[in-house]
Amino acid sequence: MSASTALETPARPPATPKRGTTLERKTARFGWVFLAPFAVVFLVFLVLPLGYAFWMSLHTNTLAGGEQFAGLANYTRAFTDERFLSGLTRVGGFALVFVPLQIGLALVFALILDDVRTRLSRFTRLMIFAPYAIPGVIGALMWGFLYSPSFGPLVGFFDFLNVQAPDLLSRDSIFWSLTNIVTWQWTGYYMIIIYASLQSIDPSIYEAARIDGATRLQTALQIKIPIVTSSLVLTGVFALIGTLQFFTEPQVLAPLAGNAIDAAYTPNLYAYNLAFSYQQFNYASAISFALGLMVFLASIIFLIATRRKSGLN
């Protein structure tokens, strides 16, 4: 829409000579040609499936009944579905822990690495970033084994102390076990984003600060952090969206922690199981859209809440 308006606008003034108009038109035509490959992919793989999923979410198809138009009934059901709501509450809880924890750690690492420049710091930077390079599924599987009450290295450690090893896959501890995996995986990525924006700060500002007698800590707190706030907000939104859509880690750990992770542990997991385990594709579509709506709302609220701080008006 906006693309077409932008392309047509220059052609509007009536006084333009004829040759110019043809050129403009030609340009416009070429514009469309260049846009086409993307537009096709965008339509076929994003807009159409989304439209189809939305259409599905407006219908019901019960095992014994068949397909019928249902209007918003699936959505009413979703927002009164205890399992969906408890999943939402759970990812909300995860978000409250994940977002500050990951962004906080990422910021601390980034500030330290920005300040301390030795050969070791380059290596450290790479090591903190490395977990992000490991595919999520592999990472979760690996942690699954580390947590295992019979093979994990923790078992050996606790055996040595002659204490019963804690079951990291039990109902009481799974929240923190998952928090650990996700923090391990994503902190490095957020750190790199923040670090990059720290690197782009003009060094003359530091010089000025030094002349004014600022300590390194003061420089970090009063100059660096305010300048990178927009990156913090950006990574915060990433972390928030990722958390609300939490899926991979619980899905991979579920077979190992069946007591703790059920089919509706997170809303995304619930949508997946509804569709592919229970054949409720219509309701699963509605759950996905309902989740999408919540993610969208949460992101907007987050952006508004941090508007002042980030300087985005």
Place this chain on the structure above:
Amino acid sequence: MRKRKIQTKSLLAAGMTTTLALALVACGGNDDDGGGGGEGAGASKTNCANDIKVQDVPVVTYWGWFEDTAQTVDLFNESNDDVQICWTNAGQGADAYTKLSTSLQSNSGAPDIAQIEYDWLNSFLIQGGLVDMTEHGIEEYEDNFTAGAWRDVSSGDGVYAVPVDLGPVGMWYRQDIFDQHGIAVPTTWEEYAAAAQQLSAATGGETLIGNFAPNGQGQHYAFLDQAGATPFDFDNGNPTDISINHNDDASKKVFDYWIDLVDEDLVGTDQAWTPEFSTALGTGKYATAIYPVWYNIHIPALEGADSEAVWRAAPIPQWDGAEARQVNWGGSTLAVTVQADDAALATRVAAELYESQETKELGVEVGGLFLAYPEMIESSYFQDRPYEFYGGQQLNKEIFGQAALDYEGVTFSPFTQFYYDESQRLLSEAIEGNISAEEAADELQASLETYATEQGFTLK
């Protein structure tokens, strides 16, 4: 100057953020169009895991995961010149079912013949995914199979799959552990619980009698059947009616029995099919495993197993010693999907795939299958087969042959995955001590009833 630059950057970041947020939200929505994804990976007649031996004849596509499938299909193709099988391994169990169900949902990509375990047939049936084989003359094959297996593939007046193998349940036990503590091998559940006490007392809780897995749904269903419970009554003649009885006395008896053992720390509660359970069983934490005949190939492969372990099999313990009741857990069938080009031909292929003696022997020797053919079960080839790992015990003659012939069949849930997930969730609650065994049964009943009503069933 400086400030403006920052603002531009911030704006850019904000723009990027919003776009990404939208894109990521959109990704969430993508999950549910998986139906389209099935097409690319769907069954095709040209992309087989095997070679087509005879050209220019009809080809039937087949998804299966038996160990012997590759060889069985080759043998079939070599000995048939009017039809060929194009085989694909679409994954095992749940993986294959997810693909099959997605293909059925999207009306394309399903194979002509699919391997489906007995407990999942009704779930595909209710989706309208399976062909009624009585329309293609399956009755003439009925006598080839055991009565229990035939009942398990029938619903109402229809027959929706051809049985291949069965999983008659027995008790695998560590003879060395029982001997060492002078405990007799239990034959009833009462003796089993008493042996559990003795074993735990003798070893200070180091060795337990067995394990009750919260996700052992197939085993639990066999336990329920043995106790005389019929959790589901469903029949494709009247597909919108269902009766659910999961909190009757028989069901509660089973739940009570096991949760009591759990509460007294007499059995473990490892998840089934995890390295935890395999290790515990291999290293002598458990003295028995109530598992079907097909477990015989798993026991020698247990992780970190004691090399001294002496494993043997015995019949499953009974509720009533005088009146033994045999049960089944697992085993697969060959079903013809509604997407089959030629359902009659596919039915014939499914019915005859394991018909020749040569194929049956492949199934037994390569696939480790306990075939649902009485002729095979009763044959001396099968009965006299010694199992080296079990000290040459003739497992089929002593235990499983009769168990399979005596098995009468059950009716499975038409929404297996939901049932299994709920059962696991509530049994986990009971194991954790949050609810009692009775409450688990009652809540399961309520949850299943609600789900069935939501799904448009009428409760009988």
